[in-house]
Amino acid sequence: MSVCTSAPPTRYTFTRGTVPFVDACGAPGAVRMLAGADDAIGTAVTIPYMFPFFGRPYTSVRPSSNGYVLFGSTPAPTDNNYYPLMALPDTSRPRPAAFAFNSDLYQRSTGVCVATIGAAPSRRTVIQTLDATMCCDATDDSHFTFEMILNESDGTLDFVYQTIDFGMSGGADFVIGVQNETAMRGSTFEYSMGPPTMITSPMSLHLVPAP
Secondary structure (H helix, E strand, C coil): CCCCCCCCCCEEEEEECCCCCCCHHHCCCCEEECCCCECCECCCEEEEEEEEECCEEEEEEEEECCCEEEECCCCCCCCCCCCCCCCCCCCCCCCCEEEEEECCEECCCCCEEEEEECCCCCCEEEEEEEEEEECCCCCCCCEEEEEEEEECCCCCEEEEEEEEECHHHCCCCEEEEEECCCCCCEEEEEEECCCCCCCCCCEEEEEEEEC
């Protein structure tokens, strides 16, 4: 599969997916990070293939404790600007990044897991947030378990939601979407200052690059 094209995608389309939840934390070779973290970016994890995101190839990802994943290993001043104040693209926000469920989250001791499963040319890299809570109390009654899957075979992504439960808090600002390295191109599935209306759990979204 070619990962570089003369006309990179300008957006991603979102459709209801059928992908089941994958236990990345239990997969062989899984990397666990960000346990007990608030407003933090994890260390870069190598992807064993080139994944095209907005037409650019990447071989590493850096998970955030706040429900998004940065592509590449080079830090930037916007990496931890996590507050979802507007829809994407947004030049003040992290980039290049995919936002599976970006909100002001706090990671319980379970943290975030990254694992690559399957065999070439159909490997899948799974970045899983396991039982996070709204910031910043591990005993809070909110629970968030979801993951992002990078598909080697066709350069698509899946956002898979197992539990989206705001508990007694009722809701908080969040955004679901993607944006490229310049934040000039991006797509938003849902942006809200309260509980999601388009996301239920369990469910998944399939993201496909488009012209």
